[in-house]
């Protein structure tokens with residue numbers, strides 16, 4: 001049989017999601033009988049809460065089995081408005097809400113709704129892997145704004161200003177951030193807002209999907225900063241806070257014209273997300289966030305434990321991530337080294353591949369996130385797995401020799 005394929009040039013140019021690729025490789029190794037610890041995926045290791053499951057079962061019995069309105073059921077959009085007001089001080093009306101099949105689709109809708117070919121989209125790095133691919137698919141040009149671990153991987157107002165051009169249309173960032181775990185404070189966002197305000201045809205996706213996994217005790221929503229509400233698209237979802245990744249529900253609040261454009265896009269691609277998932281998400285967004293803080297508390301303990309363990313590994317530079325469930329160490333000092341069998345470790349990808357082969361620990365290299373000198377470790381795993389993974393990392397990295 002011919003092995004020739006006819007995949008479009010567009011898709012051939014698109015990289016495979018690095019996090020999913022690493023997950024696939026570790027699954028394959030596991031299937032071959034290897035004792036793999038995968039710290040590569042961005043998924044809570046909890047199950048959805050019981051009240052969510054009950055709401056979903058009830059929705060089945062109540063026959064939420066028909067096509068829902070493209071932008072989501074009105075009752076869910078109203079519940080989301082209540083959530084935005086309760087948790088974020090954001091006043092949206094149901095026509096400004098669009099519910100999608102995960103925040104991934106939400107963000108993709110926004111990119112297609114706003115970006116013309118050649119438009120520049122600012123991506124403070126490190127950024128979530130899919131942002132750049134979405135921008136490229138839409139014909140936009142990702143403009144990467146590098147940050148430093150010393151500044152907790154955050155951009156300053158000056159860095160934002162100096163990257164804005166006539167072609168800038170959009171910026172996409174997450175806080176708490178995947179992959180760095182960084183959290184922008186209200187003051188930091190206020191400084192960025194001054195710059196955003198100066199260009200009214202510039203829009204910002206504030207991806208707040210890790211909102212409830214924030215150890216600072218304070219989550220700031222960009223849209224609440226006076227003067228920029230009409231330029232902000234607030235993205236959120238139930239995947240992370242409520243451990244509902246498989247329910248596939250994300251949503252946005254945005255100026256009505258943007259919400260309408262996203263709905264139009266979604267109407268041609270997927271239509272509304274699953275009706276029973278929407279009812280499960282309604283129960284989640286209406287619940288007090290404190291009902292799921294047991295997950296955040298567990299993540300915080302694991303973060304502290306892992307920071308201590310990783311701190312014992314020579315060659316890793318660490319900061320203290322204030323949210324999400326990732327640590328993003330800088331591994332520059334381990335680059336330019338040689339393995340026992342003479343293989344060169346020149347990039348964080350080389351380092352992650354070496355670790356996977358040597359000790360069966362799966363991480364994700366930083367280049368996928370626009371920060372090639374770092375890697376991402378997810379601590380959404382059991383204490384035993386994390387302790388074991390840290391020991392394996394120490395062993396593998398300790399064997400690397402500096403090249404002469």
Ligand SMILES: Cc1ncc(COP(=O)(O)O)c(C=O)c1O
Pocket residue numbers: 042101102103104105128174177178207209237238239245248249250
């Ligand atoms: C920063 C960020 N945004 C959006 C998403 C998409 O989440 P979902 O599509 O599961 O709602 C993820 C998932 O990993 C993420 O980390």
